[in-house]
Amino acid sequence: MREPKLKDSYRLHKNEHHPIGKLNEDIVRKIGEQIIYMIYIGRKDLCGDDWGDIYANAIGAKHLGSPLGLNDVIKDKCAWSMKTVKTTNPFTTKSVRLISGRCSPGYSYGIENPHDDIQRTGNAVLAIYNSRVQISYTDHNPVRTMVLVRDKKLQNFVIFETELHEYNLADYVWNENSNGNIIGTRKSDGVHCFSWQPHGSQFTIIDQVPDQTIKFRVKTPPKLSVEQALKTMNFDQSWITIG
DSSP: OOOOOOTTGGGGOOOOSSSTTOOOHHHHHHHHHHHHHHHHTTOOOOOHHHHHHHHHHHHTOEEOOOSSSSOOEEETTEEEEEEEEEOSOTTTOOEEEEEEEEOOHHHHHOOSOTTSSHHHHHHHHHHHHHHHHHHHTSSOSSEEEEEEEEOTTSOEEEEEEEEOOOOOGGGEEEEEOTTSOEEEEETTTOOEEEEEOTTTOEEEEEEEOOSOOEEEEOOOOOOOOHHHHHHHTTOOGGGOOOO
């Protein structure tokens, strides 16, 4: 069924930067260039803030760099929650664990002992996350999650994008595992979807890698000698002050 015609439908208008999951080749090349540069200057790995900087630079957006909220990169009315995960082989990985902030049932709902009522605690964790999703849409639409899957050598990469959305609390059952963490599984098929750690309140979403992804490889740039590096940066002895 098509969307209804509404007099106030302009409020729902999506100002897409690009169709979901479809970055053009120029943007992917800009992403690859920045990764190669980071390897060139000696970086052995990439973190979430690096990925936020890389993507923002590639599309001409702003990386907020704030620990609060889900929106990391914004451009006009579009926003992205930036995630990066490391796997052995990004090209064959079927699911990824996305760290999605800290959700504290104690702070938000006054739950003193999260183990007393596991289902209540899990519902509270998911409700906190859903509230953050709602806040993300206050000033932006669409809001998406942009995931970079990388290997240990920073050679093979997969990018995929999904719509940021709320979860229906009634669809999940929560249990405690042997490590004392609280695990959320989908009632319909028993699939593990969420993990929450009482110590630290870290909330993790287990997301499936969609069929439509962007795969690319980068070549490790050759290392420069100290002399070559100093020459490239136009080094001058005046940069060193002794005493």
